[in-house]
Amino acid sequence: MEQLRKKIKTDGSVLSSSILKVDAFLNHQIDPQLMNNIGLEFAKKFSESGVTKIVTIESSGIAPAVMAGLHLHVPVVFARKQKSLTLVNDLITASVYSFTKKESNEISVSRKFLNDNDTVLIIDDFLANGQAALGLEEIVSKTKASIAGFGIVIEKGFQDGGRLLREKGYRVESLAVIHSLENGSVEFENAAERKAERIR
Amino acid sequence: MEQLRKKIKTDGSVLSSSILKVDAFLNHQIDPQLMNNIGLEFAKKFSESGVTKIVTIESSGIAPAVMAGLHLHVPVVFARKQKSLTLVNDLITASVYSFTKKESNEISVSRKFLNDNDTVLIIDDFLANGQAALGLEEIVSKTKASIAGFGIVIEKGFQDGGRLLREKGYRVESLAVIHSLENGSVEFENAAERKAERIR
Numbered sequence: 001m002e003q004l005r006k007k008i009k010t011d012g013s014v015l016s017s018s019i020l021k022v023d024a025f026l027n028h029q030i031d032p033q034l035m036n037n038i039g040l041e042f043a044k045k046f047s048e049s050g051v052t053k054i055v056t057i058e059s060s061g062i063a064p065a066v067m068a069g070l071h072l073h074v075p076v077v078f079a080r081k082q083k084s085l086t087l088v089n090d091l092i093t094a095s096v097y098s099f100t101k102k103e104s105n106e107i108s109v110s111r112k113f114l115n116d117n118d119t120v121l122i123i124d125d126f127l128a129n130g131q132a133a134l135g136l137e138e139i140v141s142k143t144k145a146s147i148a149g150f151g152i153v154i155e156k157g158f159q160d161g162g163r164l165l166r167e168k169g170y171r172v173e174s175l176a177v178i179h180s181l182e183n184g185s186v187e188f189e190n191a192a193e194r195k196a197e198r199i200r
Numbered sequence: 201m202e203q204l205r206k207k208i209k210t211d212g213s214v215l216s217s218s219i220l221k222v223d224a225f226l227n228h229q230i231d232p233q234l235m236n237n238i239g240l241e242f243a244k245k246f247s248e249s250g251v252t253k254i255v256t257i258e259s260s261g262i263a264p265a266v267m268a269g270l271h272l273h274v275p276v277v278f279a280r281k282q283k284s285l286t287l288v289n290d291l292i293t294a295s296v297y298s299f300t301k302k303e304s305n306e307i308s309v310s311r312k313f314l315n316d317n318d319t320v321l322i323i324d325d326f327l328a329n330g331q332a333a334l335g336l337e338e339i340v341s342k343t344k345a346s347i348a349g350f351g352i353v354i355e356k357g358f359q360d361g362g363r364l365l366r367e368k369g370y371r372v373e374s375l376a377v378i379h380s381l382e383n384g385s386v387e388f389e390n391a392a393e394r395k396a397e398r399i400r
Contacts, residue, residue: 029313030262030276032269058259059278062230063266069232076230078259113229 001041001175005188007034008154008176014184018128018159026125026153027060038175039067042123042151045173046072049148051121053077053114055140057107057132060125064153068123077114079107079136092142096135099128107135116144127152127174130161137170149173156181157189201241201375205388207234208354208376214384218328218359226325226353227260238375239267242323242351245373246272249348251321253277253314255340257307257332260325264353268323277314279307279336292342296335299328307332309339316344327352327374330361337370349373356381357389 011024025031042064051072056065057079069076091108098105114120122136133150140147149171155162157177165172177189211224225231242264251272256265257279269276291308298305314320322336333350340347349371355362357377365372377389 023310024313025275028277028280028310030266030269030278032266032276033273035266036270059262059280062259062262063276066230066232066235066263066266069230070236073233075225076232076263077228078230080228080259110223110228113224 001038003034003037004153004176007031008178008186012186014181014186017181018156020154020156020178020181020186022154026063030063032063035063035067036070038064038153039069039071041175042068042121042173043071046121046148046151049121050119051148053118053145054121054123055079055109055114055136056123057081057136061123064125064151065123068121068151072121074121075113077109079109079139081105081107092139094135094138094142096131098131107132107139109139111143114140114143114145118143118145119148120145121148121151123151125153127155127161127165127172128159130159130164133161133165137165137168151175154178201238203234203237204353204376207231208378208386212386214381214386217381218356220354220356220378220381220386222354226263230263232263235263235267236270238264238353239269239271241375242268242321242373243271246321246348246351249321250319251348253318253345254321254323255279255309255314255336256323257281257336261323264325264351265323268321268351272321274321275313277309279309279339281305281307292339294335294338294342296331298331307335307339311343314340314343314345318343318345319348320345321348321351323351325353327355327361327365327372328359330359330364333361333365337365337368351375354378 013021054065054069054076065076090111093106093108095104120140152174155174155177179189180187213221254265254269254276265276290311293306293308295304320340352374355374355377357379379389380387
């Protein structure tokens with residue numbers, strides 16, 4: 001998605017060869033117009049997939065997920081990282097390991113919001129090692145709902161998450177795929193190249 | 201806002217005389233179409249206020265805030281309840297006491313996203329005791345930005361938050377104001393009555 005790649009170039013900052021900071025428009029300050037276009041893009045990509053529900057994880061997944069839900073006309077459920085006091089009954093949980101924080105956290109979704117006949121689109125802001133995405137997959141897989149695929153705003157192509165999900169047979173649509181953050185600069189993967197690789 | 205009051209009646213559930221559960225459309229599962237209309241309503245109410253930025257708090261404030269930002273054409277910043285590893289420099293913080301959790305938590309916003317000439321609309325999903333709203337007010341007040349007012353999705357009129365903010369001279373626009381949750385049923389405040397009271 002050209003608008004997103006441009007925004008990453010102009011407003012993102014490379015903190016290290018593995019960390020891209022996008023707090024200016026995605027995960028602290030949010031650009032609502034960009035989120036709307038991101039939601040539209042996800043809606044286009046999954047328009048034929050019969051999606052009935054979007055599942056994401058708080059907090060940074062919420063904005064792109066809600067915009068995708070707006071354009072796909074389906075509800076959004078966000079997994080919680082902490083248990084709410086008024087959300088205690090019948091939770092589906094998964095354990096998510098954070099490589100950056102070096103700790104495991106339980107994430108949870110209330111069972112009543114995942115129906116067995118749901119077709120779920122999982123959306124998140126980042127795909128790096130894939131732990132959050134796999135946690136959301138685990139939660140949905142504990143029901144009889146099916147997974148239409150993953151909609152990712154920014155995939156770090158040099159980390160394992162995308163490969164793990166694709167090897168499991170999932171469709172993963174990432175709106176920007178980063179090939180490298182070496183030398184303080186963002187290099188995107190060439191989508192055409194990646195398609196060719198997959199066909200080979 | 202009639203659509204919101206109807207949704208609270210049909211999909212909300214009263215857990216006690218002080219707790220209304222709206223996890224079916226606001227703070228766990230989210231109804232994006234309703235959020236869009238809520239955003240539109242906030243945008244209408246504050247269209248003449250010169251708002252340049254919306255500030256909210258993770259996680260449940262994000263959806264209504266981003267929709268308001270979409271319609272007001274301004275960026276949204278959400279205060280974090282936990283410090284991010286890549287968001288460590290120059291934070292503005294406030295301490296927020298949670299009556300439900302009986303603990304204080306620090307919330308924070310990166311200073312670079314609040315400019316001295318910003319006019320800020322503070323949005324949140326609930327206004328009860330007002331602790332989160334006052335925490336956000338404290339953060340904005342630590343800069344030279346001004347506060348256009350507060351946009352609240354659901355105000356518990358029988359708790360102190362709304363009074364505290366209005367006594368401080370702030371404009372508070374709540375899209376649904378709950379008068380009582382006694383006997384397991386939701387009773388809304390009559391907007392006309394409240395206006396009359398304020399005029400008296």
